[in-house]
Amino acid sequence: MQKIDWRENRRGTNSMRITISTLSQISTIFFTGKTERKNGASSSLLRRLKHNSFLCNPLNAQTRSFTTTEGHRPIIVHKRSLDILHDPWFNKGTAFTMTERDRLDLRGLLPPNVMSTEQQIKRFMVDLKRLQVQARDGPSDPYALAKWRILNRLHDRNETMYYKVLIANIEEYAPIVYTPTVGLVCQNYSGLFRRPRGMYFSAEDRGEMMSMVYNWPADQVDMIVVTDGSRILGLGDLGIQGIGIAIGKLDLYVAAAGINPQRVLPVMIDVGTNNEKLLKDPLYLGLQKNRLDGDEYLAVIDEFMEAVFTRWPHVIVQFEDFQSKWAFKLLQRYRNTYRMFNDDVQGTAGVAIAGLLGAVRAQGRPMIDFPKQKIVVAGAGSAGIGVLNDARKTMARMLGNNESAFESALRQFWVVDANGLITDEREYIDPEARPFARKIKEIHRQGLSEAASLVEVVKQIKPDVLLGLSAVGGLFSKEVLEALKGSTSTRPAIFAMSNPTKNAECTPEEAFSIVGDNIIFASGSPFNDVDLGNGHIGHCNQGNNMYLFPGIGLGTLLSGSRIISDGMLQAAAECLAAYMTEEDVAKGIIYPSISSIRDITKQVAAAVIKEAIEEDLAEGYREMDARELQKLNEEEIVEYVKNNMWSPEYPTLVYKQD
Numbered sequence: 197m198q199k200i201d202w203r204e205n206r207r208g209t210n211s212m213r214i215t216i217s218t219l220s221q222i223s224t225i226f227f228t229g230k231t232e233r234k235n236g237a238s239s240s241l242l243r244r245l246k247h248n249s250f251l252c253n254p255l256n257a258q259t260r261s262f263t264t265t266e267g268h269r270p271i272i273v274h275k276r277s278l279d280i281l282h283d284p285w286f287n288k289g290t291a292f293t294m295t296e297r298d299r300l301d302l303r304g305l306l307p308p309n310v311m312s313t314e315q316q317i318k319r320f321m322v323d324l325k326r327l328q329v330q331a332r333d334g335p336s337d338p339y340a341l342a343k344w345r346i347l348n349r350l351h352d353r354n355e356t357m358y359y360k361v362l363i364a365n366i367e368e369y370a371p372i373v374y375t376p377t378v379g380l381v382c383q384n385y386s387g388l389f390r391r392p393r394g395m396y397f398s399a400e401d402r403g404e405m406m407s408m409v410y411n412w413p414a415d416q417v418d419m420i421v422v423t424d425g426s427r428i429l430g431l432g433d434l435g436i437q438g439i440g441i442a443i444g445k446l447d448l449y450v451a452a453a454g455i456n457p458q459r460v461l462p463v464m465i466d467v468g469t470n471n472e473k474l475l476k477d478p479l480y481l482g483l484q485k486n487r488l489d490g491d492e493y494l495a496v497i498d499e500f501m502e503a504v505f506t507r508w509p510h511v512i513v514q515f516e517d518f519q520s521k522w523a524f525k526l527l528q529r530y531r532n533t534y535r536m537f538n539d540d541v542q543g544t545a546g547v548a549i550a551g552l553l554g555a556v557r558a559q560g561r562p563m564i565d566f567p568k569q570k571i572v573v574a575g576a577g578s579a580g581i582g583v584l585n586d587a588r589k590t591m592a593r594m595l596g597n598n599e600s601a602f603e604s605a606l607r608q609f610w611v612v613d614a615n616g617l618i619t620d621e622r623e624y625i626d627p628e629a630r631p632f633a634r635k636i637k638e639i640h641r642q643g644l645s646e647a648a649s650l651v652e653v654v655k656q657i658k659p660d661v662l663l664g665l666s667a668v669g670g671l672f673s674k675e676v677l678e679a680l681k682g683s684t685s686t687r688p689a690i691f692a693m694s695n696p697t698k699n700a701e702c703t704p705e706e707a708f709s710i711v712g713d714n715i716i717f718a719s720g721s722p723f724n725d726v727d728l729g730n731g732h733i734g735h736c737n738q739g740n741n742m743y744l745f746p747g748i749g750l751g752t753l754l755s756g757s758r759i760i761s762d763g764m765l766q767a768a769a770e771c772l773a774a775y776m777t778e779e780d781v782a783k784g785i786i787y788p789s790i791s792s793i794r795d796i797t798k799q800v801a802a803a804v805i806k807e808a809i810e811e812d813l814a815e816g817y818r819e820m821d822a823r824e825l826q827k828l829n830e831e832e833i834v835e836y837v838k839n840n841m842w843s844p845e846y847p848t849l850v851y852k853q854d
């Protein structure tokens with residue numbers, strides 16, 4: 197039996213640190229039941245430890261830890277020495293205390309000066325900020341990439357510090373780890389690749405995936421973001437290089453939703469690529485053959501799903517950036533069997549609905565007026581159709597939720613794709629887009645015809661909303677924006693949602709300067725607000741699914757729901773819409789600032805859990821079983837979410853032999 201020396205160190209009101217020294221092996225720790233002070237440990241500390249049943253069972257020692265307060269969980273590790281320094285999950289670099297250096301055989305492997313986290317971050321930021329002045333002035337890809345490299349290197353060596361930097365500066369660095377820079381990273385991935393991150397399953401791995409999943413070191417995985425690289429942002433088929441988008445999305449899961457970084461897994465499914473450049477590139481890291489299709493393709497994805505759900509039955513899988521052709525099919529195929537969702541179809545739809553409702557409020561009208569909005573959508577891919585389906589359902593619900601409401605809602609949309617306005621006269625229409633094809637007679641009455649151009653449609657329809665998910669930069673040209681000046685709305689809304697920045701259908705400067713100061717503007721990638729003069733600001737909202745997917749994932753995880761229902765997704769969207777105050781929307785602010793993403797994600801997760809409980813889908817999570825969940829009121833659900841969000845604090849590490 198080992199002797200343990202407890203020391204309590206209070207920092208602030210709710211933080212407590214326990215140092216365990218002279219400890220080389222722990223198998224079991226038990227309490228005698230005495231509550232008097234022991235070697236410096238107060239009776240309250242002992243009570244809390246008992247309450248949290250600190251029990252290191254050799255069978256589950258790797259994942260089992262005890263919680264004294266949020267963020268201070270001593271962790272049992274099975275490594276020492278350089279292995280710890282090379283493990284980004286546990287590494288603290290120069291912040292290892294002398295006691296820990298002794299305990300983990302780190303003495304002599306680090307410079308002697310022990311740094312605080314704050315000092316570490318200061319030192320790191322000096323390096324990062326050196327690129328600041330130049331990068332701020334405008335789009336300067338080399339600087340953005342250099343920043344990504346610096347951040348990525350930190351990610352590779354010390355995850356806690358990486359997420360501390362990211363969370364504290366989310367507004368500044370989300371555009372680096374996420375859109376737009378992540379697009380550039382994916383385009384250049386072969387050159388940027390240093391250390392692998394995540395897992396790669398290829399068409400060559402058929403029959404092996406069930407065993408391959410055990411190569412991942414974590415016994416618990418909560419979130420997987422998977423892509424097949426076929427449509428990365430609006431950049432097309434980037435093959436294996438698309439892994440960058442899965443990594444970027446998971447960065448937001450950690451930073452915004454507080455998912456423990458040890459329990460996230462980015463996945464690339466390499467079924468080949470149809471990108472000619474990559475097929476010929478000698479440096480390309482993926483399979484250099486054309487994409488699998490049909491049943492062969494499905495067999496690979498099926499095998500992957502079966503493998504990950506066999507090893508981690510409670511995992512949630514987010515499908516990301518699959519070409520539309522597969523996005524809908526895979527969603528239908530898996531959504532009633534697995535805990536999965538498609539972010540581009542479902543996450544984007546929720547964010548767009550929240551923004552569209554915000555735009556109605558910004559006109560000084562009640563949300564219930566939404567079914568009166570005339571909406572022109574440019575782009576009928578996974579994102580555009582996802583938004584259209586959701587907007588139609590939302591209108592139908594407001595109109596009475598019956599069949600005729602569902603039908604009449606269709607009259608509010610005009611959909612333009614690469615071939616122009618979609619009508620029922622068109623020879624081939626994608627089945628997903630078919631319901632939105634306008635009747636040709638009706639369209640003729642509106643002065644339009646099959647394949648009418650976007651500018652003609654805008655001129656004739658005078659829409660309240662012009663929404664772009666086309667991946668065509670500049671599609672909302674001067675002509676189109678001039679036409680929108682004829683809108684019958686008191687406050688026309690422009691959603692230029694395509695990513696990355698260069699694919700935005702227009703910039704906020706173009707929109708405000710051409711259409712007028714009174715518009716509502718949102719873009720998928722971040723732009724600066726526009727100075728309208730006379731002290732007025734044209735607000736540029738970021739209409740991006742990042743406001744919803746982290747909360748959808750976290751809420752699903754903590755509810756323990758086996759599927760992600762339409763109701764849960766709707767609750768997420770409604771929560772986002774309700775987050776904005778009347779004052780905000782009056783100013784044209786329809787989405788929250790990204791700096792509050794952790795708070796909005798917490799609220800969204802709580803809304804998802806509440807809905808899962810109401811739909812009787814919530815099976816619970818860890819000690820919070822279904823019955824306990826049902827007893828929680830709204831505030832308690834929010835508290836429950838908050839208490840389960842990981843924060844980047846260095847835990848105390850305790851070594852135990854395997």
Ligand SMILES: NC(=O)C1=CN([C@@H]2O[C@H](COP(=O)(O)OP(=O)(O)OC[C@H]3O[C@@H](n4cnc5c(N)ncnc54)[C@H](O)[C@@H]3O)[C@@H](O)[C@H]2O)C=CC1
Nearest residue numbers: 429430575576577578579613614666667694695720740741
């Ligand atoms: N802001 C956000 O949160 C999100 C933005 N997106 C962005 O949406 C864009 C589209 O994504 P997907 O729908 O998956 O792509 P997709 O490739 O499936 O669809 C693109 C659609 O745009 C249409 N299109 C092409 N040229 C056009 C033109 N000149 N005029 C009108 N339509 C045209 C195509 O016919 C197709 O229907 C991408 O740039 C992506 O980054 C996607 C998901 C979320």
Ligand SMILES: CC(=O)C(=O)O
Nearest residue numbers: 429430517540695741
């Ligand atoms: C934001 C996102 O998911 C996309 O552009 O695909």
Ligand SMILES: [Mg+2]
Nearest residue numbers: 429516517540
């Ligand atoms: Mg996407």
